[in-house]
Amino acid sequence: MSRPERLIDENGRRVDGRRPDELRPIRMEVGVLDKSDGSAYVEFGGTKVIAAVFGPREAHPRHLALPDRAILNCRYHMTSFSVEERKPLGMTRREIELSKVIREALETVAFLEEFPRAAIDVYVEVVQADGGTRTAGLTAASLALADAGIPMADLIAAVAVGKVDGQLVLDLCDLEDKYGEADMPVAMAPRFNSIVMLQLNGRMTVEEFKRGLALAKKGIDEIYRLQREALKKKFSEISPEEV
């Protein structure tokens, strides 16, 4: 699809009708897979991702295991059918990069010292891509880790803010990402106001950056609330054990 004439119209509405500070419809479900220790499915509008966690389990290859803590492996991957253009098979450079930034974000909150010599494997699969896949993936991965019972200091909530037609907007969709002036994915562990992932494509002034960060924080607070709700909902049928 080629660039629309305007990304924001005279009424302040974006290409999908949203206001600049509006999130897309979000859906979250925890524990969607049976074979993994933890899993989660997350949608941000047209972006759909699924995350699965295995662990703690044996590290492969064994010589990479650490004596005092677990290693965290992460694979971010887009399925061949997630995008319209042909997506090369296997791991592209972008997927390798996003795997790394997601892993580094998760490592800041997970208590890896509880499982020496083990590995925690995190898989994020993007089944449909419409912008903000790494932030949706990280949001889902964090839920999957909690579902798996991996101890963590906090959940991670993430969203991408950007600049389109000179205006700052929250939760970029694919068109805005492609044809806007800046794209800034932000991830936080909201409990302590910690930023655990921050990237920027494009240009922003320092002032725009600060405002963008504040806008991201607003979105993140809402996403965090939805995450906590999704987790509690999953386990709400459980009654305290009678032991």
Next chain:
Amino acid sequence: MRGELEMPVYFTEHEIVVPGQLLSDNGKRSGEGTYAHGGKIYAARIGFASIRDNKVVVTPFKAAYKPAPGDWVIGIVSDVKPNGFEIDLGRHLKGTIRIPDREEVISTGLNVGDVVYVRIKESGLSGVVIDKRSRIRRIESGILIQIHPAKIPRLIGRRGSMINLIKRLTGCEIIVGKNGFLVINGPSPEAEFAAVKAVKMIEEEAHTSGLTERVEKLLRELVGGAEAPSS
């Protein structure tokens, strides 16, 4: 005892908490499943928050087995070395028994593939060390099954009520390892099968109520209600 602590808490007994949730302002009393930061206690896992022995604890719904000193576990001998044995305890956990004397190693008669019931001495940076002063019991026969370690307490039941129910109705000997490994040894394949089915039902439905009655009903259906002499 509940309700007798002065420290302020931000949850109700048996409330579901999520990682990062603030539980208390008193950082000194952080228990299992929680962590302390800046004088406050936060949940580290998703589970039920409660107060036990003056500490805030979170009992997780799902937790991998964490070896603790004194735990009795079942494992499979995975390696025999000149100075001891390596025992597979499930997942990434490997227990080691150090026997410096090679003759003594041979004299134990243990081989790769043997199933053993052992006690953990300690678990730390040097790995999981098995206590060799208490008896290393080789399990000669039976069915070895694995369940999620978090369900073991439910399998045992209050004061052993659940596990004794299964033993009584099936006549099986059941050895329970805290790491989630079990060995079931019964007088007949039908009895062993019934015990396995009961164990699997408990693993699946550990979080529900009325489980004891359903397990008893299942066992009576499978073994005809005949009770073995008390074990």
